Amino acid sequence: MEKFQMLFPSSSSSSSAHHQYYDDDHHHNSINFLSSSSSPPSSTSMNDGPSMMTMGSSAADHDYHHHQISTNNDDDHHQEQVVTVAMGPGAADQGDGGKKKKGEKKVKKPRYAFQTRSQVDILDDGYRWRKYGQKAVKNNKFPRSYYRCTYQGCNVKKQVQRLTKDEGVVVTTYEGAHTHPIERPSDNFEHILNQMQIYTPF
DNA sequence: CGCCTTTGACCGGCGC
DNA sequence: GCGCCGGTCAAAGGCG
Numbered sequence: 001m002e003k004f005q006m007l008f009p010s011s012s013s014s015s016s017a018h019h020q021y022y023d024d025d026h027h028h029n030s031i032n033f034l035s036s037s038s039s040p041p042s043s044t045s046m047n048d049g050p051s052m053m054t055m056g057s058s059a060a061d062h063d064y065h066h067h068q069i070s071t072n073n074d075d076d077h078h079q080e081q082v083v084t085v086a087m088g089p090g091a092a093d094q095g096d097g098g099k100k101k102k103g104e105k106k107v108k109k110p111r112y113a114f115q116t117r118s119q120v121d122i123l124d125d126g127y128r129w130r131k132y133g134q135k136a137v138k139n140n141k142f143p144r145s146y147y148r149c150t151y152q153g154c155n156v157k158k159q160v161q162r163l164t165k166d167e168g169v170v171v172t173t174y175e176g177a178h179t180h181p182i183e184r185p186s187d188n189f190e191h192i193l194n195q196m197q198i199y200t201p202f
Numbered sequence: 203c204g205c206c207t208t209t210g211a212c213c214g215g216c217g218c
Numbered sequence: 219g220c221g222c223c224g225g226t227c228a229a230a231g232g233c234g
Contacts, residue, residue, distance in 0.1 A: 131207055
């Protein structure tokens with residue numbers, strides 16, 4: 001998959017983005033915002049990379065944690081304000097997303113990944129998610145969780161995984177884009193997500 | 203009672 | 219062809 005590093009619009013200068021990342025597989029027009037020298041992308045394949053995150057609803061409500069976006073690269077810096085975003089070609093999901101009906105070729109769906117520093121795995125983005133799986137990940141002691149948006153007709157999926165090396169870092173990978181309004185207004189994390197979508201060439 | 207998590211089984215792709 | 223591996227299904231139970 002392709003990965004890009006993007007700096008969240010923390011407010012001020014967004015101009016200094018020079019991309020040092022590249023997209024692995026397919027280069028489609030995507031965005032890479034990189035700020036400051038961040039580390040190299042997750043070195044290897046997706047094994048250590050993406051994980052699933054939950055944006056669940058009820059669980060996270062009671063106690064909020066502030067998640068700050070940061071970069072991790074399991075090596076050096078784990079406290080930058082950079083987000084790694086993987087973006088693919090536009091859309092993806094809904095029409096055939098991952099499921100192929102007879103004779104259809106599988107289509108790669110774009111994935112959007114970012115890392116956050118948070119004590120809880122579950123970030124609430126305002127959508128409702130239902131967990132449908134959990135698997136152990138190689139090289140990681142923490143399992144990866146798989147979630148799906150419960151909105152009817154919305155096939156957006158999400159994965160969340162915590163890094164072994166830096167327990168404070170949670171990697172969230174989204175697959176597809178929501179085509180319906182957010183069900184529950186939450187904190188401004190939602191806005192960040194929205195901006196990501198704006199940047200996306202859909 | 204409805205919605206959600208849990209968990210092992212299952213499946214398709216890929217490498218050997 | 220077999221086994222690994224990442225991803226998904228579905229039954230059963232939990233919780234508000």
